[in-house]
Amino acid sequence: MRNVPDELLARIESGAATLCHAWLLRRADGRAMGFTDHDRDLEVEGVMCRAGSGWTGGAGEGEVGLAAGALSASGGLDDAAITEEDIAAGRYDAAEVELWRVDWMRPDLKVRLWKGRLARIRREEGRFIADLDGPIAALERVVGRTYGRGCDAVLGDGRCGLEAAAVAGRSCDKRWATCVGVFGNGVNFQGFPDVPGEDFLTARPASGRNDGGSRRR
8 A cells, every 4th residue: 555645645636736757776786866757857765866867657567466566667878877888787687666756846745656676678779668577576487397288398408308419400399299209208208298187177087097107008
């Protein structure tokens, strides 16, 4: 729940508020930068936010539920703010980003709309596009292996076990039947072919044990 100052709330409800956005960016090396879509510089949370920086907010999602709360932002590239060299050097990797709604007549009246980290920044025709991850984005990251029928190894890598030279120019569809029948490499299959699928749930009861024992016969 956002903590909106009473005075700011009163201004918003009266329609008299003069609001703008402010972006605060803190890099891993400790450098703090600020940007605003207002027409003059503002100080927010002790950081001077530059006007005319070109920063604009893009699409946002994940306001409720377990969505990652992803946002995007874009802006111009110039020597006084974000440069091509700093992006290429990775100085913005995992930078902390905050988006604030500020009354520019009273910058002390503000509310934080969003907080997260910079997931990726890319260059397009002299501008940058920043993809931002919200605080619960980590819940969507895959950690370790997942269970699936298909093999998750790369053909010819160490987990596959086949020599890269021996499979040069060939492809694999990650299925058990292909691994065994085409490559004779079932012992190194990195999937779980006996995991029941949706067809198993809707099938009629069958006698016998469903323990994958047929693989060993």
